[in-house]
Amino acid sequence: MPYSDKYWCKEEVMPKKELEELQIKRLKWVIRHAYEKVPFYHKKMKEAKVYPDDIKKKEDIVKIPFTTKEDLRDNYPFGLFAVPKEKLVRIHTSSGTSGKPKVVGYTSKDLENWIDMVARCLYMVGMREKDVFQNMVSYTFFTGGLGMHYGAERIGAMVVPSGTGNTEKQIKYMLDFGTTVIHCTPSYALYIKEVAEKLDVLEKLELRIGCFGAEPWSENTRKRLEDAFNLKAYDSYGLSEMNGPGVAFECVEQDGLHIWLDHYFVEIIDPKTGEQVGEGEKGELVLTPLTKEAMPLLRYRTGDLTVLMTDKCACGRIHPRIHRIFGRTDDMIVVRGINVFPSQIEHVLMQIPEAGDHFQVVITKNGPLDEITVKVEVVDEVFTGELSDLEKLKRKIQNELKKELNLRTNVELVERGSIERFKGKAKRVIDLRNNL
Secondary structure, three states: OOOOHHHOOHHHHOOHHHHHHHHHHHHHHHHHHHHHHOHHHHHHHHHOOOOHHHOOOHHHHHHOOOEOHHHHHHOOOOOOOOOOHHHOOEEEEOOOOOOOOOEEEEOHHHHHHHHHHHHHHHHHOOOOOOOEEEEOOOOOOOHHHHHHHHHHHHHOOEEEOOOOOOHHHHHHHHHHHOOOEEEEOHHHHHHHHHHHHHOOOHHHOOOOEEEEOOOOOOHHHHHHHHHHHOOEEEEEEEEHHHOEEEEEEEOOOOOOEEEOOOOEEEEEEOOOOOOEOOOOOOEEEEEEEOOOOOOOOOOEEEEEEEOEEOOOOOOOOOOOEEOOOOEEOOOOEEEOOEEEOHHHHHHHHOOOOOEEEEEEEEEEEEOOEEEEEEEEEEOHHHHHOOHHHHHHHHHHHHHHHHHHHOOOOEEEEEOOOOOOOOOOOOOOEEEOHHHO
16 A cells, blocks of 8 residues: 555654653563563573563663674574564675674564655655655665665655666666656765766756765765755665664754654663763664564664754654764774764865865874875866965865864875775775784
């Protein structure tokens, strides 16, 4: 059955008290489900001397030990599942770039809940049955492919499952099929813009909505994408361990991502101490999925840094919002004792008109000291000017980066096309310190 106006659903606008009652009811269920069906949690909770009946109100959640990505890898492949393999209808995995991949699984009911959440997100930003949705992410183990695909189909939109790569062909599909909504990483969207400009077809595209996620991006990148494609760009948040995309999404106000409390219990903690932070303070996002049958993770440390926004959104939804992800705890670079996130560098560069859409950070050692070099592609016109103009631009970028990072950086200006393009998540940082 296609999505309709019923998907401004009751869970989005139900009274706050009713939503909180639903949440605590589901929280109690998932804790008992994990304790009774997953030996890992049974053992861990007994060791912590906490039992399902001890969780009577939401504040009691702190009694439950955290779950980490190492726990998923240590229990590879099926050690954290609460149902037998014959009840699974699908599995996905993480990329597994650092050891064993994280395996996640779904029952039929899990998939239905996930599809509904993704459809809720897409409907919220204005996608309807008339739209043509081009999904330019991987369709293999990555959850973004099938997750967004089925959510768009649930609305009734026409889906173009173009996957990744072959950018010129992607643009041809957009033109031939009349694509109105796209889904990809923001860095790949910037590359599509670059290729469409070379083909002189950018203004012929009919895009009106862009859904971008899988990597941190800045407000200035949003402006570049919206100006280039004449669309509204929305931030998407999800992770495989929590189903995939659909955990949180921006609404048309573009002021934080609504996170669905009927499906997730949300905490923000100090990543060093594990203690919950105060309202409005930045910290690590911790999630407990409330409706997952196959893999009921308890207090999962996502590694993503954000702020919980509790003020009411102008769109009318009562679900709180999380701030755009600042970065990941494991993406953070420590240079000379200072914490640096690639998204901070992107934020600075996207404010500078002469800077192009792509950059790369290279970290090396100069004796005992760390050296950070930011390679910045610049617009073609920069290299047709005087050498003094190049030096002036370099100093400008260095000064702006120092203000943002409180750190001196080297800046190398390079011609457009010099930095490798990525069809999926961009690899912004090359850390060579351990190779020297």
